[in-house]
Amino acid sequence: MSLLSVADREQxxxxxxxxxxxxxxxxxxxxxGCELCPDTKxxxxxxxxxxxxxxxxxxxxxxxxxxxxxxxxxDAPGIAVVRAANGVQEWDPGIRFLGAxxxxxxxxxxxxxxxVASGRSGLSDESRALIAAVTEPLHIQVFVTPx
Amino acid sequence: xxxxxxxxxxNPHITAVAVEATEFPDLVRRYRIxxxxxxxxxxxxxxxxxxxxxxxxxxxxxxxxxxxx
Numbered sequence: 001m002s003l004l005s006v007a008d009r010e011q012x013x014x015x016x017x018x019x020x021x022x023x024x025x026x027x028x029x030x031x032x033g034c035e036l037c038p039d040t041k042x043x044x045x046x047x048x049x050x051x052x053x054x055x056x057x058x059x060x061x062x063x064x065x066x067x068x069x070x071x072x073x074x075d076a077p078g079i080a081v082v083r084a085a086n087g088v089q090e091w092d093p094g095i096r097f098l099g100a101x102x103x104x105x106x107x108x109x110x111x112x113x114x115x116v117a118s119g120r121s122g123l124s125d126e127s128r129a130l131i132a133a134v135t136e137p138l139h140i141q142v143f144v145t146p147x
Numbered sequence: 148x149x150x151x152x153x154x155x156x157x158n159p160h161i162t163a164v165a166v167e168a169t170e171f172p173d174l175v176r177r178y179r180i181x182x183x184x185x186x187x188x189x190x191x192x193x194x195x196x197x198x199x200x201x202x203x204x205x206x207x208x209x210x211x212x213x214x215x216x
Contacts, residue, residue, distance in 0.1 A: 036170060072162065072164075075171065093155050093156050093159070094155045094159070094161060094162035094163060095152045095155050095156075095162075095163050096162065096163070096164040096165070097164070097165045097167075098164060098165065098166045098167060098170070098171060098174075099165075099166060099167020099168075099169075099170040099171065100167060100170070101165075101167075102167075105148070105165055105167060108148040108149060108152070108165055111149055111152070112148075112152050115152060115153065115156050116156070119156065120156070121153040121154070121156040121157045122153060123150075123153050123154070123157060123200065123204070124200065124201070126201065127154075127157075127200055127201065127204040128157055130204055130205070130208055130212065131154055131157045131158050131161070131204065131208070132157070132158065133208075133211070133212075134158050134160050134161060134208065134211055135160065136160060137160050137161075137162070138158075138160055138161045138162070138188065138189060138207075138208075138211070139161075139162050139164070139188070139189055139190075140151040140154065140155070140161065140162065140163045140164070140186060140187075140188050140207060141164045141166055141174075141178070141186065141187045141188075142148045142151050142163070142164070142165050142166065142184055142185075142186050143166050143168045143174075143175070143178070143180045143183050143184060143185045143186075143187070144148060144165055144166070144167060144168060144183050144184050145167070145168050145169055145183050146167065146169070
């Protein structure tokens, strides 16, 4: 059964129309002790069904420890949004989601897909100039709730 | 999350993580999250609530910008 209504699915297709590059969602899960992993997988399936440009890959957090570390995913469910073509990663802009991307976070994930596909931040020239001056790692965590 | 992920798009040194607070109580305790959205930069700078783009960008970069920027 779909998590989205027919109308929502149609809207999602519209939002994901015209993506310029392929986007891959790397989904880190736990087979045991992750209550929201099955729901997260269904959400990612809905996204992948909404656009031929979007795909997802399931990675067992326990068995794929190295990749989890590489992407800085400490727990499940965790998602890294990367640009990929034919299964080969082209660009990892460092966008992650920890927790099930439900409610408000679902739209953040849709927006992340659009951003990674286009490569354009949409920020003002002034903001971009300030951000360009960052030359060392900067880690931003945004704590949110689903509603 | 929107502005944080836009900043990550702009600069390869920047990572942006959305953390669903109710699912990670350990992180909520560690960063003393009392309300959302709350943004934590490099475990040091804390920004509570949503800010307009110029204020958010400057707040996130607070420790990286020259004082007169």
